[in-house]
């Protein structure tokens with residue numbers, strides 16, 4: 001069996017940069033690495049982007065056309081496909097899977113949307129447990145600054161109050177789920193990478 005590593009954090013936390021750096025670090029040590037993300041690039045993920053994230057006419061935030069429950073179900077459907085078609089087969093082939101967001105995003109964000117945490121956990125019961133979840137934690141204002149430099153902004157990205165709740169939720173989740181390890185996301189890219197590598201070495205015995 002391979003290893004399953006997940007990166008989590010608010011928008012602008014620096015997850016995708018750290019995913020790439022860890023992927024490179026592992027490849028250089030001879031591990032077969034699969035880099036992936038949620039929402040995925042499959043038809044489900046694309047549907048979610050169109051309905052939920054891009055803030056177009058079908059967006060949830062101004063139009064309120066999609067209920068929070070429907071949104072949670074779409075993210076869960078995307079995840080089910082992700083687990084069955086990519087994550088499980090890759091782990092069975094002995095690879096290291098690194099995902100930019102997973103189940104914990106649904107807990108942090110959809111809980112912040114007002115849904116019941118226990119319902120969300122039940123809904124995602126199928127989601128294979130990662131070996132290690134790295135939470136990049138930083139103040140929302142810093143995350144926002146980084147996002148504003150990017151061109152594409154999602155509706156979720158723009159809402160600072162939601163992001164604050166999401167950050168608090170992640171920190172609460174870190175107390176409940178022992179696989180979550182928190183890293184200071186305010187440090188510079190190299191320092192964060194060193195912290196990540198230390199966790200991977202310590203928690204997974206990967207050298």
Ligand code: TYD
Pocket residue numbers: 011038039053075100101102103105106107109110154156157
């Ligand atoms: P993000 O990682 O920002 O994707 P990208 O950078 O490729 O646009 O994810 C998009 C948004 O989706 C982000 O604001 C978090 C949200 N999200 C949920 O609300 N629930 C979930 O289960 C997942 C996976 C993401």
